[in-house]
Amino acid sequence: MGDYLSQVNATSFYVIVAAVLAFITIMCGYIVVKCYRAGIKMGMDPAALKKTITSSATFTLLPSISILLGVIALSGTLGVPLSWLRLSVIGSLQYELNVAEIAAQSIGLSGLRLEEMTIGSFVTIALVMTIGILGGLMFTLFFLKKYLNKIRKAPKKENSGKPGFGAHATTAMFIGLCGAYIGAYIGKAVPREGSDIMPLLVAIVAGIAMAVFEFLIQKKGKVALENFSLAASMLIAMAAAVGFGIIL
Amino acid sequence: MNEKEKYIEDFNNGLHRLGRTLMVTTIILLIGVPFVFGMLSGVMPDAKGFLAGYLKVAVIYLPVSFVEFLVYAPMLGVGGSYIAFITGNVTNMKIPCAMNAQDIAGTKPGSAENEIVTTISTAVSAIVTTLVIVAGVIMLVPLQPVLQNEVLLPAFNNVVPALFGALGLKxxxxxxxxxxxxxxxxxxxxxxxxxxxxxxxxxxxxxGALALAIGFILFKKDKL
Structure with a gap:
């Protein structure tokens, strides 16, 4: 286990990830400069452009810390370099963890469990996580220009007032995803050979923590907590898992 | 077409070229990472395991990606879309950040000024996130021996139940x-x-299919 963790936390892995992220960050910097200059050329107020930069930077600061908490949560099984890359580019915590779990099961592991991980399973899981999330990039790469041109030329439709099924479809997809896992945790907790109550207990603690956050956000108006509710609920449940590990 | 409109069209075409170049390069770099990790460790990804895992992931996430692309691209414009779909955290960070910047700048949707503000905002957001995570990772490295302590093993082994407990409740x-x-x-x-x-x-x-079907029936009956 220690051997696996030292392999996935190798210095060379850090260097590779740092190089990829440096390239993307430099390109983003280049785009900021290009757009800033274009804005000035179009007659935009430089003060307004500078305000865009400072307001976007301050707006992003706090939510970024929640992503960092995700890196900590993921690093225990996948090491810091891969978690750092995956959560800095394209991914989000819920996607990465779910896909890592699917990939782990697909290569014959019982799940994303540290004691079952090998460097071979690690690279396969990393590849599934990487290619699995490229859909959005592919659609953007091939269809963005046509799609935006079509939208610009399309006549504006009257709003019927009723939102479409799209928003509900995403909720339903996530319910299906969570339902399969929660059902499995309940099934696993039933006393019989090979049963394990720990996943259910951890899920319950995470659910309670999330309920408290939702209460504070929805009923007490603490909207700033929204960015942290998922990562913080997970860390609370993971801390509880350490306690359960000692007791059980 | 007047001079300003011509300039804007050229600018947008330039953004498409730059965005596509950035995207293709990023895709190559990202796919290369697991293989380089594998080469350095003397193992390669398992093709059969990869295919089995990818097919399950694609069934769920390709439709989600498609819907996200259709919904968010018009909000983010040309430059914003390329950057946001590369750097991720679109719903929870890039969209609110871009909307906030548009509000502050007072630009009109669909205008060239709006395009500039959205692109700058999305790119700055991506840079700040990367810098914050870099700072965090630097602090995380010395903590590795603590994080690898056996006592913490149940925490990392139960990260998936922690995710689905919290998400499930929501x-x-x-x-x-x-x-x-x-x-x-x-x-x-x-x-x-x-x-x-x-x-x-x-x-x-x-x-997921069952939940979608139930959701659709309830939606059609106006019961959602």
């Missing part, structure tokens, strides 16, 4: 009418057919 509470039947069915299945417990990656597909 989504079940959001649409209990959709959630009730799929969750009940999955629970009964896993109680009475224990071999299904370790097949969540397969179960989530029919469970």
């Amino acid at each position: 989504y079940f509470a959001k649409a209990p009418k959709i959630a009730f039947i799929p969750v009940l069915l999955m629970t009964l299945l896993c109680i009475f057919v224990p071999s299904m417990i370790n097949q969540t990656s397969v179960l989530m597909i029919p469970c």
Whole structure:
């Protein structure tokens, strides 16, 4: 286990990830400069452009810390370099963890469990996580220009007032995803050979923590907590898992 | 077409070229990473395991990516879309950040000024996130011996239940009418057919389809 963790936390892995992220960050910097200059050329107020930069930077600061908490949560099984890359580019915590779990099961592991991980399973899981999330990039790469041109030329439709099924479809997809896992945790907790109550207990603690956050956000108006509710609920449940590990 | 419109069209075409170049390079770099990790460690990704995992992931995430692309691209414009879809955290960070910047700048949707503000905002957001995570990772490295302590093993082994406990509460509470039947069915299945417990990656597909079907029926009946 220690051997696996030292392999996935190798210095060379850090260097590779740092190089990829440096390239993307430099390109983003280049785009900021290009757009800033274009804005000035179009007659935009430089003060307004500078305000865009400072307001976007301050707006992003706090939510970024929640992503960092995700890196900590993921690093225990996948090491810091891969978690750092995956959560800095394209991914989000819920996607990465779910896909890592699917990939782990697909290569014959019982799940994303540290004691079952090998460097071979690690690279396969990393590849599934990487290619699995490229859909959005592919659609953007091939269809963005046509799609935006079509939208610009399309006549504006009257709003019927009723939102479409799209928003509900995403909720339903996530319910299906969570339902399969929660059902499995309940099934696993039933006393019989090979049963394990720990996943259910951890899920319950995470659910309670999330309920408290939702209460504070929805009923007490603490909207700033929204960015942290998922990562913080997970860390609370993971801390509880350490306690359960000692007791059980 | 007047001079300003011509300039804007050229600028947008330039952004498309730059965005596509950035995207293709990023895709090559990202796919290369697991292979380089493998080469350095003397192992390569397992093709059969990869295909089995990818097909399950694609069934769930390709439609989600498509819907996200259709919904968010018009909000983000040309430059914003390329950057946001490369750097991720679109819903929770890039969209609110871009909307906030548009509000502050007072630009009109669809205007060239709006395009500039959205692109700058999305790119700055991506840079700040990367810098914050870099700072965090630098602090995380000396903590590795603590994080690898045996006592913490249950925490990292249960990161997936922690995720789905928290997410489950959020989504079940959001649409209990959709959630009730799929969750009940999955629970009964896993109680009475224990071999299904370790097949969540397969179960989530029919469970998702069932939730979608129930959601659609309720939506059509105006009961959501």
